[in-house]
Amino acid sequence: MRWSDLRTRIPRLDEAAMVHARNRQQQLTKPPGSLGRLEDVAVHLAGIQATPRPRVQRKVFLVMAGDHGVTAEGVSPYPSEVTAQMVLNFLRGGAAISVLARWQQARLWVVDVGVDADLPEHPGLWIEKVRRGTGNIAREPAMRREEAEAALDVGVRAVERAAAEAGMDVLVLGEMGIGNTTPATALAAVFTGQPVERLVGRGTGLDDAGLARKRAVIERALALHQPDPRDPVAVLAAVGGLEIAALAGAMLAAAARRVPVMLDGFIATAAALVATALAPRVRDYLIPGHRSAEGGHGLMLAHLGLEPLLQLGMRLGEGTGAAVALAVVEAACRLHNEMATFAEAGVSEAEA
């Protein structure tokens, strides 16, 4: 399946399953509504998976990696080489997302969508390089349109492959790409209509001068390419990223399969802006994991109408915020399925 075929194949949430799930919540041995967001999450999962008894046992983490030509402009305190170094760290199990995947008993695969280095063969790494890093968006397009489409399709294939190999009740999407808050901010500006100033942040740790430089670079890129949000693929090609395109493709594919996507932070949400521009119904399949400490993430979530589960001041990326939030989702799902009803437990209900 190609990304473009999926745009019209994303089903509506299953309203009947949601009604059944909401009814079940009312019968569980607790005051109605007393589990707060956890009840809403369980009902949402029911609508996504089209069953009143959803499950989140088979967990897949996919981390998309790519490099960014715009690092030449000094927009990150880390050198581009760190992208490849961190991919190796993922594979060896030492990165934050590796630790969280073990904790969650999830399968973790890294997808090389465009790292500017030759990575070794490894069972946890899928090499699907579209090109070696993007162009420097301050001076040239990030990629050609065909490359953006190919990167979207990398995301689609990754979801299909992971589902075939491991099954997939829930998907955590993460990314690695030194410099990628810069294209993510550009995408956010295009799709939310907010000024760069309100969206831009310090990324991995820029100082004031670096932040001002990054903002100017993004504004220059937008002025140069004049991306039109009505053509999301063109926007991706102009100011996006290879791993960001793959994330957007993966969101389309997961939604088409009725798999909930745990939404991570700034970069993943930029990808969600692309995915929902391509197919608005994707939004219904996103579970917003957390609000990042990075710049305008809250504005991006608000644009999508999503209220994050967690606000823990995280800004690491890799899918880490989504991975932590997955614990909340699992708790919600287990409570929904495993709690006794008033009738089963012989507990008196509230007096009218």
Next chain:
Amino acid sequence: MRWSDLRTRIPRLDEAAMVHARNRQQQLTKPPGSLGRLEDVAVHLAGIQATPRPRVQRKVFLVMAGDHGVTAEGVSPYPSEVTAQMVLNFLRGGAAISVLARWQQARLWVVDVGVDADLPEHPGLWIEKVRRGTGNIAREPAMRREEAEAALDVGVRAVERAAAEAGMDVLVLGEMGIGNTTPATALAAVFTGQPVERLVGRGTGLDDAGLARKRAVIERALALHQPDPRDPVAVLAAVGGLEIAALAGAMLAAAARRVPVMLDGFIATAAALVATALAPRVRDYLIPGHRSAEGGHGLMLAHLGLEPLLQLGMRLGEGTGAAVALAVVEAACRLHNEMATFAEAGVSEAEA
């Protein structure tokens, strides 16, 4: 050990362990500070456990149960019988806290501090009944001073017994007691100095008339007993609860053993106000799990200077908010211990 012996036996947080832990966080393969609250939690655990590499593997959940004479005033939509019914539900594994304990692979014990029913023998239930329910605080003291002290000691013994049987790296404290938001609100008013109006909430689901009645009952109890916050045991005896006293005793005992206590919602935080009034240093051992949707819980946390990890609109009690938040704490601890350092992973650090 009696509760009164513990007041002077609560150690300071281990500053050296916290410095070591903070240094380790700076060396892990992530931008400094990018794990936000998770970094702070790991450092806090290090200070509590007096080791730079804390752990939260051996998890104990203790649920204290007791009845409340004030239910005669119509302060809850549920009848008092539900306390005992819910204890049976805990033991059979059908309650929310039972589900979360299984999920967390925790040991769960229920302690009958004063349920007004004869409960069956069960390995998961410790019967330590101080009396069968409290007096109706709107008309009489909740209990005698000696009973309040005995209930504090029930909490101390429960922690000692659980630690002996299972080991204890972390403690989740919960409660069950129909009507117990009423004494908890009275305690909150005494210890925070806030007016009842700002603290009182709907509990398990009062309507407007019920809420007004509950507020009047609490104000009547406070006017009747005039509790003095400088004598916390007298406050407990006047307007407290048996399970609330046991929670406070358990907090003292956990702190004395350097065990972090996951703090749940409204009732548990009322107990924390008592415990910190008895021994201010207890506060350093509390990890605030969540902010409840119930009334003035946020004011109580603010009085203690605690910022909750989660805000999910939960208001179930039983320890459920603390149990969900424990997942965040476990994530923090695993990341702290299992992530590779820059040197170990051969990853370049940020440029100065």
